[in-house]
Each structure stands twice: as C-alpha cells, then as structure tokens.
Amino acid sequence: xxxxxxxxxxxxxxxxxxxxxxxxxxxxxxxxxxxxxxxxxxxxxxxxxxxxxxxxxxxxxxxxxxxxxxxxxxxxxxxxxxxxxxxxxxxxxxxxxxxxxxxxxxxxxxxx
Numbered sequence: 001x002x003x004x005x006x007x008x009x010x011x012x013x014x015x016x017x018x019x020x021x022x023x024x025x026x027x028x029x030x031x032x033x034x035x036x037x038x039x040x041x042x043x044x045x046x047x048x049x050x051x052x053x054x055x056x057x058x059x060x061x062x063x064x065x066x067x068x069x070x071x072x073x074x075x076x077x078x079x080x081x082x083x084x085x086x087x088x089x090x091x092x093x094x095x096x097x098x099x100x101x102x103x104x105x106x107x108x109x110x111x112x
Contacts, residue, residue: 004056014038021064023071033074040070 011017014034018025030037044066050059 004059017041017067018071021060021067023064023068025071026075029071029075037067037070037074040073041067044070 007020011020014030014037015025015027017023017038018030045063048062048066050062050066
C-alpha cells in the first residue's frame with residue numbers, strides 16, 4: 001500500500017496520472033481541462049470513500065476507474081457545464097458586472 005501511495009505522490013500533472021493508470025487520452029482535451037479532470041478525479045475518490053481501501057491492486061483498479069470517469073466527463077462536456085470549480089458553480093460560468101458599477105468606477109470628467 002505504501003508503494004502505491006508513494007508512486008502517486010510522485011505524479012504531478014494530469015498526463016502523469018493518465019499515463020500511470022493507463023487511461024488513453026487526447027492531449028487536446030487534457031490541455032484545456034487538466035485541472036478540472038484532476039479535481040473531478042479527487043472528488044470521485046472522496047465520494048466513493050476510496051481513501052480507506054487497503055488492498056493495493058483493488059485501490060489501483062478503483063482509482064483507474066475514477067480517473068477514466070473524470071476524463072470522460074470532459075471529453076463531451078465543458079468546464080462551465082461540469083461546474084467543478086466554485087467560480088462556475090456561483091455564476092454558471094459567466095461573470096456579471098453591473099453597468100452602474102463600471103460607470104461609478106470611471107473618473108469624472110471636468111469640462112473646461
């Protein structure tokens with residue numbers, strides 16, 4: 001079990017995780033969604049309560065399934081649709097700045 005956890009600690013990018021677990025991927029999808037994929041992967045691990053698993057092979061298999069699932073979420077969807085990060089949850093992927101607040105932030109013109 002320690003060997004598996006140590007190997008995970010050495011992984012640093014979405015590509016590292018996908019390669020380690022043998023999940024086929026399109027670099028274009030990963031390039032745009034790398035942080036979303038990893039965050040969703042760790043959300044799935046927590047949801048499935050995989051952190052308490054003690055069998056190394058079972059843990060590897062379960063993690064691989066969750067990573068493949070997280071990657072698949074972004075093959076056919078967008079970060080704004082998936083709402084992994086708080087910014088997308090709060091604003092549905094759009095920012096709203098009232099026009100009045102923009103006008104108020106402009107310096108007043110002095111007429112000569």
